[in-house]
Amino acid sequence: MISADLKHTYYQALLEKKSEYEGIFYVGVKTTGVFCRPTCPAKKPKFENCEFYGTAKEALLASFRPCQRCRPLSHPNYVSELVQKLVNAIEENPEHRWTEEDLRSLSVDASTARRQFKKRFGMTFVEYARARRMGLALKQIRGGNAVIHAQLSTGYESGSGFRDAFSRIMGTAPARLGDQQILKASWIDTRLGPMMAIASEEELVLLEFVDRRGLEREVERLRKRTGSAVIPGKTPAICSIEQELERYFAGELREFKTPVNLLGSPFQKKVWEQLRDIPPGQVTSYAEIAAAVRKPTAYRAVAQANGANQLAIVIPCHRVVNLNGNLGGYGGGLSRKQWLLEHERITSTKEVPL
Structure with a gap:
């Protein structure tokens, strides 16, 4: 059951066509009998004419039919x-x-x-x-x-x-040109919206939601830092993470095995490695991470390192919350962070196929 407060949050996201809510809710419109994704370009219904659902299946079972404009049964950023x-x-x-x-x-x-x-x-x-x-x-x-x-x-x-x-x-x-490295960029559709993956032939160096603020600047900093060219294409590392993300969102994967290249300071790398040790379905705080890397007073630096993570989901910075239990921040949007934590909480108790 979706609470009244959450319904108002979803309705505001619908009005603003917020892409970070893709895959998190669907809206059934009682006056038309159709259901839509949050970013549907159609004219917005009144709040009292909306029913909100967590999955497309729930909307279908409530007798709503899929919208022909936003195609809620397709990927959030389906290829036209x-x-x-x-x-x-x-x-x-x-x-x-x-x-x-x-x-x-x-x-x-x-x-x-x-x-x-x-x-x-x-x-x-x-x-x-x-x-x-x-x-x-x-x-x-x-x-x-x-x-x-x-x-x-x-x-x-x-x-x-x-x-x-x-x-x-x-x-x-x-x-x-010399021995300049080439990185390839590909766009991966996920339950929560499209993600950009950038990788060499062997290692993943960036994985972010496409609508993350400042992503273009992030890619440019990556290019300059590595002295690389970034061109469209796929590599074995990108194919690997695409397959693993599909299994992750299906609740069939708990640990990512795609090789990664962590581009950061020694302190940032320590923080990121510590993040990878947080089991799915559990959360920790910035202060606890600071203590784990033996810098107990450096929780602000830990928070900054958390925010500098360029490998969303793979380096699970979404599993870090405030000491009081509040979600804190997340570059992909708090709605996605909440969904990821709930998804992992549910799937962490299930038996994962080999």
Whole structure:
């Protein structure tokens, strides 16, 4: 049973279309007979016409039908047919330089493509296609091909234009590439909304909810700190964490095994390792973490290290609460933190399949 206070909280989240509430509640609209996700773009109903449910199944059992606009039975950030069509077109000819004329030939409006790619990937369609081309150019240069060959094969007639585009994405000019590391970024749909995963071939370095405030700056700091280029794509580490997240949200996984690279100070790393020792279904306080790393008065520093964690869920900073039991803060939003803790509390007592 959802309390009256929580219903008002959910209604406010519905009015503001807060993405952090994706997967946490669904709203059934009594006047239309449909149920929606929190971010539905449709006109908002009056509070007295709303029924709130914790799962889509509960809304269906209450005789509501799924909304055709927000598709509550799909992933929170499902890939639209348009986005999938354009991604497939890029993969069929990844070296092509796309123009608005190309989009018109596919019966696609350029502004619609820009908006939907921005929502899905955090970059426009043109930026996505350019990053894909630069990834190919990088592979060619690393393979021993001349820069001019990589330039021409990716559709650049101008050497300076190619160098500028390459430098913006890769962080360095083609001739200075050397042994620069390449990180790949992918978007993973989860029960609580889409997450961005960034990884090398072997290790995960970032996992955050896409709507986290300041995520773009976080990715830029990561790029500068590692001296890496970040381009769209998947690696074995990303495939691994995608599979593990699916099992985690299904209540079938308690410990993440995907290799991670902790990028922080020695103190931050101690805090993060301590976080990983908190069992699912349990919580601890900043003060208790400070005592565990033998810095009993450094609970504020512990809180800062907690906030600097770049591997959401995998490094379970959501299991740290205030000493008085209040939830405290969480970069992904307190609604998600509360859901994660409740999810782990319930699933920690279940037998996990091998």
